Amino acid sequence: MMTHAQGVVAAQVNRPNFEQFVEEKANTSKSFSTENFSFQTLAEVTKTILHHAFWLAEQQQQLSSKEYKKLLLDQGWKGEEKRYLKIAAVFGKFLPQDLAQIEPRTIYQLAENSKKYQQVIDRLLDLSAITQEAVRSLTKKQRTSKEPRPEKPSIxxxxxxxxxxxxxxxxxxxxxxxxxxxxxxxxxxxxxxxxxxxxxxxxxxxxxxxxxxxxxxx
Structure with a gap:
């Protein structure tokens, strides 16, 4: 699996435009008929999210603390950047196109619960093709492999x-x-x-x- 290349270049977009783009892409299925709907739309959303996350993480590393805070304030992203920094940290060993076949909601879910799904994320590195179905299968296996332990009462x-x-x-x-x-x-x-x-x-x-x-x- 390819590792995330240094110096990812992503367009600097403000929060309203970026959020609007993601929402429009994710909801494209509502305006398209079943016959015309293309899953490529979701793939583009996923890649855009990852590109943005990697770019934001690089800005945090390259800019001074003051400059980085100013960037967030100027773009209206103060407080919103944390979820994307998590995505960058969790999927830093991948390229955006590697994960393009995973739906956007799953990307957020894996990143925000990285400790819970660490085994799933690690297994993705072994796959030649990472698909939504593969992620779902790995997640299901992880749930069924863990037998619930009875909680021992303690005083x-x-x-x-x-x-x-x-x-x-x-x-x-x-x-x-x-x-x-x-x-x-x-x-x-x-x-x-x-x-x-x-x-x-x-x-x-x-x-x-x-x-x-x-x-x-x-």
Whole structure:
């Protein structure tokens, strides 16, 4: 697979014109009949997006921070450039024509979720022809290959200093018996909820280990 050549030349377009071009190209199918619609239109949109992303990334590298910010402000792109810089970073090993057969929405999806789809992106380098169908197939295989792992409940929470503490999740009961009993113990005995719970757990553990002997009442 060819790598992205240095010095990609792309026309400097302002945001409204570029966005309008992409939207018009992507929506061409709405104005064309099925017989006349050409998938080449979508291919041109994808290549235009990639050309623009690569060009924008090069401007960021070549210009000073002040000049780059001015460029974004002048073109009305301040805050909009991040998604295209992601595209440039993710697909830097490709040329725009390499990915022309991928629909524009998929390009955005892969770039914005690059960690999730990293294996898919890496596999594209091994393909002689990168098509929308190939990307869909790789994405589907990645989803089915990952078996969902049951989430193990945990009561542990981390402190900023590296320590940890346990936090018991809320207890939902229709009768509210546990909460009522705990509150009563706190009021009558003057102990905190933490103390009473810790004592109850210690007693339960001792019972499981056979250290408690039940005596018959007289």
């Amino acid at each position: 542990w929470r981390r402190l900023k200093n590296g320590g940890r503490y346990c936090q018991i999740p809320p207890i939902h009961e229709a009768s509210e018996s546990t909460g009522i009993t705990l509150q009563k113990m706190m009021d009558e005995e003057g102990f905190s909820a933490q103390h009473i719970v810790a004592e109850a757990i210690a007693l339960r553990q001792a019972y499981k280990e056979g250290q408690l002997v039940r005596s018959s009442g007289r």
